[in-house]
Amino acid sequence: MTNPFPIPPEYREVSTADLAMIASDLPNVADRIGGPSSALHVTEVSDGNMNAVWRITGPEGSVIAKQALPYIRVIGQSWPFPVDRITYEHRALSVQARHVPQYLPRVYDYLPDLGLLFMQDLTPHVVLRHGLIAGTHYPKLASDLGEYLARSLFYTSDMHLGTVQKNMLADAFSGNAHLCETTQDVVFTGPYWDAPLNRITQGQQARADALRADVPLKLAIAELKHIFCTSAEALIHGDLHTGSVMVTAEDTRVIDPEWSFIGPMGFDIGALLGNLLLSYFSQKGHTTGADDRGAQRKFLLDTIVGVWTAFDTGFRQLCRTKPGPLLHQKVLSETDQGAFVDRRLAAIFSDTLGFAGAKMIRRIIGISHVEDFEMITDIPLRATCEAGALDLARQLVLDRTRLAGPQDVVSLARQIDGTYPARNRP
Amino acid sequence: MTNPFPIPPEYREVSTADLAMIASDLPNVADRIGGPSSALHVTEVSDGNMNAVWRITGPEGSVIAKQALPYIRVIGQSWPFPVDRITYEHRALSVQARHVPQYLPRVYDYLPDLGLLFMQDLTPHVVLRHGLIAGTHYPKLASDLGEYLARSLFYTSDMHLGTVQKNMLADAFSGNAHLCETTQDVVFTGPYWDAPLNRITQGQQARADALRADVPLKLAIAELKHIFCTSAEALIHGDLHTGSVMVTAEDTRVIDPEWSFIGPMGFDIGALLGNLLLSYFSQKGHTTGADDRGAQRKFLLDTIVGVWTAFDTGFRQLCRTKPGPLLHQKVLSETDQGAFVDRRLAAIFSDTLGFAGAKMIRRIIGISHVEDFEMITDIPLRATCEAGALDLARQLVLDRTRLAGPQDVVSLARQIDGTYPARNRP
The missing domain is CATH 3.30.200.20 (Phosphorylase Kinase; domain 1)
Incomplete structure (x- = not known):
């Protein structure tokens, strides 16, 4: 070719x-x-x-x-x-x-x-996805990634930059369009039809077919794709899954921003939370006689809440201390600015949940899968793990404006996970 | 300097x-x-x-x-x-x-x-604003402008273009950032504080003060400003008021797109509808013994409905006949595509109303006014006309997601206009 x-x-x-x-x-x-x-x-x-x-x-x-x-x-x-x-x-x-x-x-x-x-050379760091599969806890992970998101997104957004600076930044990344198109295809399109390179776990065909026939879901995904195409909020990493993070107990590094462009903030936060949720649902496939992974599941849900909370706190703080022309002090009092930031964060949270769900679905019925599930060699158990993840993902996409905070997501994840008992659990 | x-x-x-x-x-x-x-x-x-x-x-x-x-x-x-x-x-x-x-x-x-x-040289065309002040009807105006909006916005949007083409288009206009910043300032910021170059009609101070203290309004305006900064939907004209349109009874031309950039579609449609509404509220200041302007007022409201209807019809038609990658036929059936376009048009309508209201307010309490009102030499009457326009504008901004269609806007305009009797009407 x-x-x-x-x-x-x-x-x-x-x-x-x-x-x-x-x-x-x-x-x-x-x-x-x-x-x-x-x-x-x-x-x-x-x-x-x-x-x-x-x-x-x-x-x-x-x-x-x-x-x-x-x-x-x-x-x-x-x-x-x-x-x-x-x-x-x-x-x-x-x-x-x-x-x-x-x-x-x-x-x-x-x-x-x-x-x-x-x-x-990040040593002795490991890829976060591998660490999570191995059952390792990272106590600083949530606050580090929340701060990474708050600062990297705020400083490259209209909350901080004027339009001249923002447009110069957009110009520097607009040439990365083919990668944006590829993301659109593999995340928002391919999973929802019989694209030739899609893969599924054995026994998952009925679920894949159901999702591909689910009109409300597909309309919500089309809306998310539209947001991905048109919402020029900030310089985003563009592929912030747990394979793009390298960690030790003390240190967190985000690598591989080759998919970066000026896009919606929620796409980065959602990619991260979605992949943490994939890890959560995969845990019952990684139990051993010595470890039922209960602590790891709790750590993952705490991390999801912690990432959002640290992002939210950091972003609010930056809006107060480094506001750009959008937060115009002559028009909005400090209280009013807080109310405006509340609304922005609610919108970012809603985008985050939608993109998290889309990223989860695409890793189960699309072209590219995750080791969290792929390493579960008991295929029926893997399918059970994936089923819970798909159920939550669908609900995140459909209810993204109705879930109020990360605690709602955690409750829902627990509830759905409970409906899929692990037949092979020791 | x-x-x-x-x-x-x-x-x-x-x-x-x-x-x-x-x-x-x-x-x-x-x-x-x-x-x-x-x-x-x-x-x-x-x-x-x-x-x-x-x-x-x-x-x-x-x-x-x-x-x-x-x-x-x-x-x-x-x-x-x-x-x-x-x-x-x-x-x-x-x-x-x-x-x-x-x-x-x-x-x-x-x-x-x-x-x-x-x-x-557009001859014998006149500036639409002047024609409307003179009381002239333009029978083709609504369908012409609706088609202009549908085609100019659709063909430069993600509904038609792939990301590579869209980004090339965005690059070609991103250098126009200073004009975007000026729009942000004069439309979304200046009117809401005591900016030195603001002007108001005598007797309007209390209303201006009330708007500048209206926190829900200012928060909604901040959200619209955020949409203006981040919503990269299509190549928009950027200043589509009735002074940017030249007309005869048979012909319609849109001039002066020097403020153009890749922005929200509703900013163009809203500028146009907002300026038609300003003309509507100004009509009782232009009555003569021979003409109570009733017919002109009806023509203006019909035109508002007609512009949106022609835009809506034309845009839907183009989505069916010239769909881009966003309207992916393998994922969305023809019916589903229709449902997706319904949602897009509802979002564009909501943006349109918000921007219409913002454009109306800024022409009454901001730096730059319109001849529709300025030519009314009876100052109390002018203030009465402006008061109705401000009331409607505020409601459009605050209720932009609740008004379902152009007919709702027309009813509201009629109702508000009725509460401000023209003391000087013959």
């Missing part, structure tokens, strides 16, 4: 040997790892669906190199994809570094001709 | 003598007017607030020349304004010419270095 996207003329897929040479020539990278290229050790550590990733280790330290391929890595040349997505990742990391450097990998260098980004 | 906006290096304010020379050198212009520059007659016909406008007449015809000045014409050098606004006007006319050429002035040439645009 011919690649329809422009590829930089100097572009080539780099090899491990190339990388040692390239890295040792870049002062900011060489400073981190030390030694000549012959002293460097390069290992491929590709993990996500999209890109090639290496760890480069030298006498003094290590860095991560990430290259965008002209196609989707896990699929191959048959699905061409724009190399310049990594330019937007680099750009998003640069913008966000002004507001949330403590929650990002540090960037050492970027070579646009090769679509090659050199970043901090 | 130093001008903070870039001015093209070759820019100068042109004179009538310049214009004859320039026009005769431009083949597309010379073709329209004929003759050497010595045979041309140039008359300044500036009318709007912003720009300088001339009619250039030659042996074979006439054209209009319009130059953007580096300041607001009616205010002067003390209010600098970007010359490149006319680049966006030219660009908007070019985009719209693909969809609604029959409702636009034809463009003959554009000289960006001089911010100078050569357009069709």
